[in-house]
Amino acid sequence: MNTPLKTKTEYRDYTRLAEQIRQWAQTLELTIGFASPDIPAHHRQQLSDWLAAGYHGEMTFFTRNQATRHDPTQLQPDTLCIISARLNYWHQESASTQATLNNTNLGYISRYALGRDYHKVLRQKLKQLCQKIETEMGAFSWRPFTDSAPIMEHALAEQAGLGFIGKNTLLIHPEAGSTFFLGEILCNLPLPSDKPSEKCGCGPCTNCLTDCPTGAIIAPFTVDARRCISYLTIEYDGSIDERLRPLMGNRIYGCDDCQLTCPWNKFSQPTQTDDFAIRHQLDQQPLLTLWQWSEATFLAKTEGSPIRRIGYEKWRRNIAIALGNAPQSPEILLTLKQALATSSELVKEHIEWAINQQQTSLRSIAIINRYYL
């Protein structure tokens, strides 16, 4: 470990300053790396190809902001260095993850969304880090981002040595898996760049491609968002393709399958951040309990949570699909029918589909009982 720097003159040794910043970041539970703002050409090309193929679905902000994604200095012109940071969110308690996925009477919420909204938590930590640097070495120009601006965060994190991009398109670190958030600080300190992660660690593995419930990973390193459950349940506002609904199972907010199946995630590190503690037992709530939430209850229970961002209507749409996929149940059928009169057109259409699914299951069971038992 380096001897801590003491004088403002010593901070002009930017190699030593970078090491010092790394240590300050660790006290905030951040693992950081340094990269230049130049996005490598192959990453820029990959984004252009992905957009040209239309895989971004209705996320039109991707096309509007493509030039900025290619060049982060458009966000902050004096940027000399990007500090890329990762913050773990994995819960030891969520060892029950697979059990929740397997029990289709429960709603599955992506593990990153069980606690406080990471946008606020991570942004606050990035700010604290910048303030600490300023206190120690004087003012400099900085701007923190947490999924809040058009930044190619995986490419930058890879450049900063924080991991490699896997075939599931997520950043993976051999000692931390992929269960962390990423954030960036654009700053005008000429800090030396870290060594980029050299090669993809996937090897011959194809688990994420074969285990994706909807076949959204259409090729290594390419996700068609239009088939991805995370996109469909969180970003997409409309009516979900009926062919995809049965494949969504009980996933009502996001999806983790391409992480759960990834061998590198046996190295996931549990979060130390209290803000990410699981709220309202959202890791294992019955679908019918969540369905009974009024809009007021939804707003109260999701205060400060990323789930709130999707709004009540999409929340109901997603749960309606999961209820259609749940084991046949006269109680579910009755509850769905009762909600028809008071639901919006969007939700109503998904309820009707769910009723049909439930009735089909009940009819099949009646036939089996009649002829075979």
Ligand code: SF4
């Ligand atoms: S989040 Fe789910 S649906 Fe999307 S690519 Fe990963 S496994 Fe497939």
Ligand code: SF4
């Ligand atoms: S599941 Fe396998 S192929 Fe997919 S990202 Fe992980 S290691 Fe790579």
